[in-house]
Amino acid sequence: AFSLWDDIDVHMMWLDSCYPEDKPCSDPGVHRGMCPGGEESAPQNVRRKHTFGHVIFANAAVGEIGTTQSVYPGSPVTSPPSTTATMPTETTTTTELTATMPTETSTTTQLTTTGTSTGAWEPVDGGEGRACRGASRSDNKPQYYKLVRGIASLEDCQMHCAATAGCRGVEFSRQRCEVWLRAEGIEATIALPGFTCMRYDGPVVTTTTPMVGTWSPVDGGDGRACRGASSSDNSADYYTVVPGLVNLDACKARCQITDGCQGVEFKIGRCEIWTRPGGIQASIPLTG
Numbered sequence: 626a627f628s629l630w631d632d633i634d635v636h637m638m639w640l641d642s643c644y645p646e647d648k649p650c651s652d653p654g655v656h657r658g659m660c661p662g663g664e665e666s667a668p669q670n671v672r673r674k675h676t677f678g679h680v681i682f683a684n685a686a687v688g689e690i691g692t693t694q695s696v697y698p699g700s701p702v703t704s705p706p707s708t709t710a711t712m713p714t715e716t717t718t719t720t721e722l723t724a725t726m727p728t729e730t731s732t733t734t735q736l737t738t739t740g741t742s743t744g745a746w747e748p749v750d751g752g753e754g755r756a757c758r759g760a761s762r763s764d765n766k767p768q769y770y771k772l773v774r775g776i777a778s779l780e781d782c783q784m785h786c787a788a789t790a791g792c793r794g795v796e797f798s799r800q801r802c803e804v805w806l807r808a809e810g811i812e813a814t815i816a817l818p819g820f821t822c823m824r825y826d827g828p829v830v831t832t833t834t835p836m837v838g839t840w841s842p843v844d845g846g847d848g849r850a851c852r853g854a855s856s857s858d859n860s861a862d863y864y865t866v867v868p869g870l871v872n873l874d875a876c877k878a879r880c881q882i883t884d885g886c887q888g889v890e891f892k893i894g895r896c897e898i899w900t901r902p903g904g905i906q907a908s909i910p911l912t913g
Contacts, residue, residue: 627682631668638662681894683777683869746783749794749822755814757796757822759807762815769807773878776802777869779821781879786825788882794824840877843888843908850911851890853901863901869894 631637635644641658643650650656664670671678749755758764771789776782779795782802786792793810796803798820805811814822843849852858867879873889876896880886887904890897892913899905 627685629680631671633668636662636666636668638666642666679893681869683894745826747824747826749811749824750814752823753821754816754818755822756798756817756820757794757803757805757811758813758815760809760812762813764813770796770803770805773802773804773875775800775872775875777875779823781869781875783823783825784882785878788878792825794822797821797823843905848910848912849908851888851897851899851905852907852909854903854906856907856909858907864890864897864899867896867898 632639635646636642638644638646638660639657641660642662643655644657645655646662648655660666749757757770759766759769773782773785776785776797777800779797782795782797782804785802786795786804789804789806791806791808792804793807794805796805798817811822811824843851851864853860853863865883867876872893873891876889876891876898879896880889880898883898883900885900885902886898887901888899890899
C-alpha cells in the first residue's frame with residue numbers, strides 16, 4: 626500500500642523522533658529517528674509552507690526475487706535480468722514531433738538513426754552501487770558525458786543512450802542520467818550507493834540526419850488534454866501511456882524514439898505518447 630499523510634496528534638514523532646515523549650530517549654525503543662519534533666514538525670506548519678507539495682509513486686514492480694530490477698549484486702555480469710536491449714539490423718526510424726507544451730513553439734531536431742548490428746547492455750563492475758569513470762577511478766571529466774535530468778528509471782536512461790549519437794553507456798541515479806560519450810567508453814568505476822553504471826555494447830549511432838520539426842502547443846498547450854478528431858474522441862488506441870516521467874522534456878524525449886509518435890500529453894508522473902495517424906486535432910480543458 627502507498628500512502629501520503631500527516632499526524633495532527635503527535636506530529637509523526639512515533640516514526641522519526643523520541644516517542645513516547647514522557648520517556649527518556651535512551652530507553653530501548655524510544656529513539657526512533659533524528660527528527661527533533663517541535664513546531665517545525667507540526668502538520669499545520671508543513672501544510673502552510675508546502676501548500677503544493679506532492680508525491681509520485683512510480684516504477685513499482687511485482688515479481689519473483691531477482692526479476693524486477695536491472696542489476697543485482699552477485700549476478701552474472703554477462704546476463705543480468707532485464708538489462709539486455711536488442712536493436713534490429715539495418716533499421717531506420719523516423720519520428721515526427723508535434724506535441725503539447727506550455728511554452729512558445731520551438732524548433733527541435735528529428736533524428737534518423739541507423740543501427741548496424743545486435744547489441745546489449747552490460748553492468749560495469751557489477752553495475753549497481755557503482756558510478757562510471759573513464760580511464761581510471763579518478764577520471765571523471767564532464768566532457769565525457771551528457772547530463773539528462775528528470776529521467777524516472779534506468780530503462781529510460783538507456784533509451785536516451787540508444788538514441789544518442791556516440792553513446793557508450795550510462796550512469797543513473799535518482800532521476801539523473803549521464804549519457805557517456807567518451808570514445809574509449811567506460812573503463813573504470815567507483816563504489817557509490819544509489820548509482821548504477823552500465824556499458825552499452827550495441828551499435829554506436831554515428832549518423833544523425835537532422836530534419837525540421839516543431840513542438841506546437843495544441844490550443845495553448847498548458848491546461849489542455851489531447852484528443853483525436855474531436856473533443857470527445859479519446860480512444861485508448863491512439864496513445865501509449867508511459868508512467869513515472871517527471872517532466873515534459875522526458876516525455877518528449879520518449880516520443881522522439883517512438884516510431885510513429887505524433888505528439889504527447891503530459892501530467893507529472895504520466896506521459897501519453899500519441900501515435901494516431903491523423904495526429905492530435907482537438908483538446909479539452911483539464912487542469913494539470
